[in-house]
Amino acid sequence: MTASRGDQSGLRIYDSLLRSKRPFQPIQDGHVGMYVCGVTVYDDAHIGHGMSSIIFDVIRRYLLHLGYQVTYAQNFTDIDDRIIAQANAAGVSVDEFTERLITDWSRETEALNILPATVNPRATREIPGIVAMIASLIEKGHAYVSAGDVYFRVRSFAGYGKLSHRAVDDLLAGTRVNVIETKEDPLDFALWKAAKPGEPSWPSPWSDGRPGWHIECSAMCLRHLDGIVDIHGGGRDLIFPHHENEIAQSEAFAGHAPYARFWLHNGMLQLNGEKMSKSLGNIIPLREIIARGRAAAFRVQVLQTHYRSPLNFTWPGLDAAETGLARLRAAFAPVGGDTALENTSADERSVAELAGEVSARFHEAMLDDFDTPSALASLFELGRAINRAKAQRAVRAEIETAQATLVELAGILGIDVSAAEDSSVEDAAPFIDLLVQVREELRADRQFAMADLIRSNLLEKGIVLEDNPAGTAWKRRRDRAGRA
Numbered sequence: 001m002t003a004s005r006g007d008q009s010g011l012r013i014y015d016s017l018l019r020s021k022r023p024f025q026p027i028q029d030g031h032v033g034m035y036v037c038g039v040t041v042y043d044d045a046h047i048g049h050g051m052s053s054i055i056f057d058v059i060r061r062y063l064l065h066l067g068y069q070v071t072y073a074q075n076f077t078d079i080d081d082r083i084i085a086q087a088n089a090a091g092v093s094v095d096e097f098t099e100r101l102i103t104d105w106s107r108e109t110e111a112l113n114i115l116p117a118t119v120n121p122r123a124t125r126e127i128p129g130i131v132a133m134i135a136s137l138i139e140k141g142h143a144y145v146s147a148g149d150v151y152f153r154v155r156s157f158a159g160y161g162k163l164s165h166r167a168v169d170d171l172l173a174g175t176r177v178n179v180i181e182t183k184e185d186p187l188d189f190a191l192w193k194a195a196k197p198g199e200p201s202w203p204s205p206w207s208d209g210r211p212g213w214h215i216e217c218s219a220m221c222l223r224h225l226d227g228i229v230d231i232h233g234g235g236r237d238l239i240f241p242h243h244e245n246e247i248a249q250s251e252a253f254a255g256h257a258p259y260a261r262f263w264l265h266n267g268m269l270q271l272n273g274e275k276m277s278k279s280l281g282n283i284i285p286l287r288e289i290i291a292r293g294r295a296a297a298f299r300v301q302v303l304q305t306h307y308r309s310p311l312n313f314t315w316p317g318l319d320a321a322e323t324g325l326a327r328l329r330a331a332f333a334p335v336g337g338d339t340a341l342e343n344t345s346a347d348e349r350s351v352a353e354l355a356g357e358v359s360a361r362f363h364e365a366m367l368d369d370f371d372t373p374s375a376l377a378s379l380f381e382l383g384r385a386i387n388r389a390k391a392q393r394a395v396r397a398e399i400e401t402a403q404a405t406l407v408e409l410a411g412i413l414g415i416d417v418s419a420a421e422d423s424s425v426e427d428a429a430p431f432i433d434l435l436v437q438v439r440e441e442l443r444a445d446r447q448f449a450m451a452d453l454i455r456s457n458l459l460e461k462g463i464v465l466e467d468n469p470a471g472t473a474w475k476r477r478r479d480r481a482g483r484a
Helices: 047-065 081-090 094-111 127-139 168-173 213-224 236-254 286-291 295-303 315-332 351-367 372-391 396-412 423-444 448-460
Strands: 012-015 020-023 031-036 069-074 143-146 149-152 189-194 209-211 229-235 260-266 269-271 311-313 463-468 471-476
Touching (some): 031 047, 047 094, 047 260, 047 295, 047 311, 069 213, 094 286, 127 143, 127 149, 127 209, 127 213, 127 236, 149 236, 189 236, 209 213, 213 236, 229 236, 236 260, 286 295, 295 311, 295 372, 311 315, 315 396, 315 423, 351 372, 372 396, 372 423, 423 448, 423 463, 423 471, 448 463
Parallel strands (some): 031 229, 269 311
Antiparallel strands (some): 012 020, 143 149, 189 209
């Protein structure tokens, strides 16, 4: 059932600025303006980019489910020092270099089942609006020209540091001053950079040059969201300085606050407990996940961690997510055979009744700051119940009612339970679950020989059993290339 809009929806969101949850109320009733910082297209996208995109895709999908019209803007930073250097190294123009990466990004996010943005503004196509905003900041005394560059005067904005909860003097204490710079204050940041010889440039009243990184997002929000930003999102690493600087220049330009009503930041991705970085040589390109046919499983893996928490990516974790996905898809598979009711007592809840309870828990979780781990857990509970009901040959109509609920709730999370990648395993999932249950009972009765026989026979069929304190999980056996 779709929740009502506005403050009646019950949706509560954690605001990074206030560091607390509060009821969601958009600026305009029934409409949400949402801006999410996109990629800087200087290299191939990695799984950290994919994780963040999935997170904000699910947030958008749930807002749509609640009945809101959502204008979703996500930018491309298509000009900066790294892009210029990489294009020069490749021997191509900046435009050709960035166009290829933007095309790759669009193809990869489509493979991840991410809804297309309402608008994808590019920095190089927003120059007139950026120049106009900078000119206004200079006129108001919040910015100044220095040798063709333009800098924002940080101390002119009294609220600087409110998002990162840092005092200006504390920031200065941690700043290494470059004596070559011609800034009034080491904390001041660039709004416009004069071009060096051979660099791409655009005309401005101050120099032929290009915009600084921070100003592009402010100008894009002004143009494409009419300055109405209900939700501004991005990775936790963007809180300072990027989002802090966005607030300063946007609110200084507008003359009022807030620039955004809610600030949402996702936790960072780790790889086997370590930070993923080029210096460590542990970057996993997003295309690798997709090429292995693991895009849908990766979405499940991401949603098993709350968006504000760090996600520790491991290949076994991805395997486990794929096993869970296979069970959901097995639950969706059509009911076969007759419709006789067997092995169900009169006082036992029907699977259709459980579906109603699961739906309520799902929405309770999602309304509480998009708690996808709890929402997904409720889906797995329903999937297990459907698979068990099918194995017990329960009433077809009740199973189909539960399946409809499963499809609806999974769809809200962007999970397509109808798109099977390996139907043979998914068809067998209810019976594998049943064998796992029988094996656990045999072990409890100390009939270890029979329990080991079940394990070995399943292994011959490519199914690996993993015993842990919480019970036994199963997954498909894969080779080192990730193939089943």
